[in-house]
Amino acid sequence: MITALLVMAGIAIVLGAALGYAAIRFRVEGDPLVEKIDAILPQTQCGQCGFPGCKPYAQAIANGEADINQCPPGGDEGVRKLADLLGREFKPLSEEHGIEKPKAVAVIDEQTCIGCTLCIQACPVDAIVGAAKQMHTVVEPLCTGCELCVAPCPVDCIAMVPIAETVQTWKWKYPVVEIRKAA
Amino acid sequence: MIGRLFKFHGGIKPAAHKDESAKAPIRRAPLPARLIVPLRQSTRATATCIVEIGQKVLKGQCIGEPEGFLGTAVHAPTSGTVVDIAPHTMAHASALQTRCVVIEPDGEERWIEHAPFDYHGASRDESLAWLRACGIVGMGGATFPSHVKLGKGAGIETLILNGGECEPWITCDDRLMRERAADILAGAVILRELIGAREMVVGIEDNKPEAIAAMQDAAAASGHGVRIVPIPSLYPAGGEKQLIRVLTGIEIPYGKLGGDYGVQCFNVGTAHAVYRAIAHGEPLLSRIVTLTGNVEDAGNWEVLIGTPIEELLQLARPKPDTDRSIMGGPMMGFALPRLDVPIVKGSNCIISASPTLFPPPPPEQPCIRCTECAKACPAELQPFELYWFGRSKNFGKAQEYNLFDCIECGCCAYVCPSHIPLVDYFRFSKSEIWARERDKSAADQARERFEFRNFRQEREKAEKAAKLAAKAAETRAKLAEGGEAPAPKTAAEPGEDPKKALIAAALARAQAQKAEVKPQNTDNLSADKLAEIADIEARRLAAAVTAPAADATPGADTPAATVAVDAESRN
Numbered sequence: 187m188i189t190a191l192l193v194m195a196g197i198a199i200v201l202g203a204a205l206g207y208a209a210i211r212f213r214v215e216g217d218p219l220v221e222k223i224d225a226i227l228p229q230t231q232c233g234q235c236g237f238p239g240c241k242p243y244a245q246a247i248a249n250g251e252a253d254i255n256q257c258p259p260g261g262d263e264g265v266r267k268l269a270d271l272l273g274r275e276f277k278p279l280s281e282e283h284g285i286e287k288p289k290a291v292a293v294i295d296e297q298t299c300i301g302c303t304l305c306i307q308a309c310p311v312d313a314i315v316g317a318a319k320q321m322h323t324v325v326e327p328l329c330t331g332c333e334l335c336v337a338p339c340p341v342d343c344i345a346m347v348p349i350a351e352t353v354q355t356w357k358w359k360y361p362v363v364e365i366r367k368a369a
Numbered sequence: 370m371i372g373r374l375f376k377f378h379g380g381i382k383p384a385a386h387k388d389e390s391a392k393a394p395i396r397r398a399p400l401p402a403r404l405i406v407p408l409r410q411s412t413r414a415t416a417t418c419i420v421e422i423g424q425k426v427l428k429g430q431c432i433g434e435p436e437g438f439l440g441t442a443v444h445a446p447t448s449g450t451v452v453d454i455a456p457h458t459m460a461h462a463s464a465l466q467t468r469c470v471v472i473e474p475d476g477e478e479r480w481i482e483h484a485p486f487d488y489h490g491a492s493r494d495e496s497l498a499w500l501r502a503c504g505i506v507g508m509g510g511a512t513f514p515s516h517v518k519l520g521k522g523a524g525i526e527t528l529i530l531n532g533g534e535c536e537p538w539i540t541c542d543d544r545l546m547r548e549r550a551a552d553i554l555a556g557a558v559i560l561r562e563l564i565g566a567r568e569m570v571v572g573i574e575d576n577k578p579e580a581i582a583a584m585q586d587a588a589a590a591s592g593h594g595v596r597i598v599p600i601p602s603l604y605p606a607g608g609e610k611q612l613i614r615v616l617t618g619i620e621i622p623y624g625k626l627g628g629d630y631g632v633q634c635f636n637v638g639t640a641h642a643v644y645r646a647i648a649h650g651e652p653l654l655s656r657i658v659t660l661t662g663n664v665e666d667a668g669n670w671e672v673l674i675g676t677p678i679e680e681l682l683q684l685a686r687p688k689p690d691t692d693r694s695i696m697g698g699p700m701m702g703f704a705l706p707r708l709d710v711p712i713v714k715g716s717n718c719i720i721s722a723s724p725t726l727f728p729p730p731p732p733e734q735p736c737i738r739c740t741e742c743a744k745a746c747p748a749e750l751q752p753f754e755l756y757w758f759g760r761s762k763n764f765g766k767a768q769e770y771n772l773f774d775c776i777e778c779g780c781c782a783y784v785c786p787s788h789i790p791l792v793d794y795f796r797f798s799k800s801e802i803w804a805r806e807r808d809k810s811a812a813d814q815a816r817e818r819f820e821f822r823n824f825r826q827e828r829e830k831a832e833k834a835a836k837l838a839a840k841a842a843e844t845r846a847k848l849a850e851g852g853e854a855p856a857p858k859t860a861a862e863p864g865e866d867p868k869k870a871l872i873a874a875a876l877a878r879a880q881a882q883k884a885e886v887k888p889q890n891t892d893n894l895s896a897d898k899l900a901e902i903a904d905i906e907a908r909r910l911a912a913a914v915t916a917p918a919a920d921a922t923p924g925a926d927t928p929a930a931t932v933a934v935d936a937e938s939r940n
Contacts, residue, residue: 229812231819239819311818330815353412355807356463357800361793 219248226267230259231310232332234284239310258284290346291329292336296321298343305335305344375618377611379745380603381780383537385576390661391540393668395548398684400474404446404675405711407459408433409467411512414440420470424451427481429652432470435501441514442504444652446673449474460696460713464706483650488559496563503646504653508638510697512715515639519563526631528566529616530557530640532573532580533600533607536698539718541657542637544669546580550587553637556644558593564633572616574606575599604700605778609634611747623774658712660685662720672712678719679708687721695720699727700779734787742781742791748774752781752791759794764802772798841871848874
């Protein structure tokens with residue numbers, strides 16, 4: 187009886203020690219789920235989801251504080267990917283957070299710009315260059331199209347211009363099967 | 370070098386239809402009314418326009434400077450006037466526009482001064498730069514810049530000239546080899562010297578006996594030790610990797626190029642263009658284009674780059690039931706969305722198609738997984754799997770099955786008993802994957818920049834706080850040094866908030882200052898003024914005694930002191 191108890195206790199101690207060691211040795215820094223969600227989000231950093239950036243939204247999804255359909259730039263496809271990742275049901279984009287729009291970049295009308303720097307402070311990815319009382323301009327390849335610079339502009343000189351398709355970004359369309367009239 | 374030939378996997382034998390256009394010699398196309406020269410000759414690279422509207426240009430004058438590593442120069446194909454520089458639809462399946470220089474020819478064909486380039490006396494880099502300045506690109510259809518392909522200069526054992534021309538209907542390389550064999554070989558010798566290869570082989574499909582004979586004669590005459598090798602006609606034997614396999618037995622694995630295995634491959638048309646550029650100093654201004662299909666007069670024409678296809682087609686007189694035109698071959702080409710697009714350096718063939726000649730494909734049926742496509746695939750892929758992944762948009766899996774090894778030759782779709790347009794699915798998958806990769810790299814960049822911005826803001830905040838703390842410490846130290854009245858006070862209450870101590874110190878200082886400072890405007894006054902002041906002071910004293918609010922002074926002092934502290938902390 188006592189031997190059995192000792193054996194069981196011994197096994198428990200050994201396994202406990204092994205588990206404890208493994209917990210320290212193979213510790214995962216950060217939450218891998220948040221990283222995975224963040225990788226799916228479009229990184230527009232627009233805040234339309236109600237969180238200050240994509241990472242906080244990813245964190246909120248991981249904690250169950252936010253739903254997966256709050257990201258308009260990601261679109262329905264983004265929601266679908268999140269649903270796949272999290273094993274949830276797909277749901278259409280929630281309308282209160284906005285609608286999916288074609289990708290656009292901000293363009294500053296340089297004639298109207300007064301150089302107030304408000305847009306520079308609003309830009310989440312530092313894609314606007316300029317200085318106080320100097321004309322500002324948007325570095326187009328860096329602009330995520332988040333529209334955060336549009337509202338602060340006191341002279342309304344920022345417009346969102348949809349990105350035109352070029353030969354390099356043109357895509358072959360999904361093959362459509364023509365339904366022919368039966369002869 | 371091994372004398373025997375090898376086989377590649379799969380391949381098909383479609384009806385060649387070469388005779389229609391191969392009989393007539395190459396004719397020179399008449400000058401069109403307008404030449405529309407795209408500054409972008411391929412999807413890869415574009416050129417910077419260096420001419421203005423209204424400017425007179427000479428034949429061979431550079432109108433576009435190369436942009437970027439993969440860029441090559443663009444030249445005026447004839448002498449004339451630049452009448453417009455505007456976006457114009459390009460010969461691409463997308464029907465998108467690109468910037469074009471529109472030239473109205475003056476009919477004089479006046480050349481700009483040009484001279485042969487002495488590549489023996491020049492360094493390798495200079496020679497490559499010359500080819501780039503002459504706008505030499507691969508003439509087989511892909512228009513890859515030749516100076517980049519020649520770039521390595523070391524480790525290339527074998528130079529292969531591609532005279533395969535395996536696609537049905539196309540005969541431009543065939544005619545070029547028959548008529549200008551000596552020029553092609555002269556160009557090949559230049560290429561061999563530039564790339565440092567020991568051996569040179571020309572692979573020609575055996576359905577072109579006249580071309581083989583002409584090339585063999587020229588090779589014997591030149592005495593440069595060039596081997597002309599007839600290869601079995603099996604589509605797509607003219608594909609780069611397939612031709613290398615057939616001639617050398619080397620199989621080039623995924624993600625590698627011929628250059629990594631000591632073999633480099635050039636089209637015969639490219640060799641001809643290189644010869645013109647080096648031996649005559651002529652930039653690439655024209656190319657041979659096959660006009661065939663549903664036409665009265667099929668044949669090959671030497672066409673200036675920028676000639677509108679509409680105008681060019683009239684030379685072959687398309688039959689009335691022609692319903693569309695295909696650029697490139699029937700296997701890999703695409704239906705032109707519009708006919709007013711110009712010929713570019715990669716346009717080798719225009720086929721006029723009619724419903725009788727190219728009947729519309731029967732309706733697509735479900736895949737029955739018969740694996741005929743896998744048997745026909747020259748890249749040894751499994752098209753039926755790739756089709757399934759493409760159809761369900763499972764692109765990750767498609768990539769795992771080596772979608773990017775697909776050369777879009779169309780063998781799989783040709784043999785498919787269910788008539789599935791497999792290549793369309795592969796093209797769709799490829800461009801989706803590229804788009805996703807672009808999006809992903811943009812997202813990664815945005816994430817990085819967003820995180821850096823947050824980090825920067827935090828850092829700025831911390832720096833500001835540190836500055837403030839340093840300033841406060843400095844003031845405290847100054848106070849301690851001064852040994853004034855407030856110093857013992859701060860020392861006496863070490864447990865108290867340092868800010869409060871500072872405020873107290875500032876208060877004390879302000880009071881001390883106030884006590885020290887005397888009215889400044891009482892110096893050098895006359896005697897009666899002094900007497901008047903003394904009188905007023907006396908009255909004020911009397912009033913202070915009678916008034917109960919005698920301690921109003923310290924109360925009035927407090928706001929001033931706070932302001933002083935504020936001002937300090939702000940600094």
